[in-house]
Amino acid sequence: ETGVTQSPTHLIKTRGQQVTLRCSSQSGHNTVSWYQQALGQGPQFIFQYYREEENGRGNFPPRFSGLQFPNYSSELNVNALELDDSALYLCASSLDANNEKLFFGSGTQLSVL
């Protein structure tokens, strides 16, 4: 167990809906990164939050947005869901933005119908 918890574990939505995924980082960690992993693919970087600010972003459209709270937990919001958004969404925390040791949660499996 890494101490990084994600909720919910599974979620089913329909195309066009909005979804919010949540992540609690490991105690003492101030940096959270989000990744999308489609079936049979490697994880793709979505964005990173460091001390409540977005610290970097991958090649994802603006309908993917995030938030980090003062306790360093984080949310990933996806608007106007598309079928291709179906994937495992992984959250990883680290001690700080320069620390290479990432601790991943077990992910949220999102299915868009």
Added chain:
Amino acid sequence: KQEVTQIPAALSVPEGENLVLNCSFTDSAIYNLQWFRQDPGKGLTSLLLIQSSQREQTSGRLNASLDKSSGRSTLYIAASQPGDSATYLCAVKRGGSNYKLTFGKGTLLTVNP
């Protein structure tokens, strides 16, 4: 754009066999390379991290090597066990970037008793 390729995509071996997983990357300007393990439907666990200035790292039965100039890394697993069955992913972090990991698609390893 960095691309990471892992060969083979799947590998099945009998228990006790030594094996090698391969990872190649197109841009040699990396900061470090990591090998991760992923169990079905789960998050990632970091196995070994090699800095760009290093040639190899070892942890127990695992040994990872890095040849930055040729854009290659290998993960050697000695005396494989059924519990080693999982997907193994390699990921590189680009020099100058302190947040984004670029992953390969992984190698699905099955160790048969």
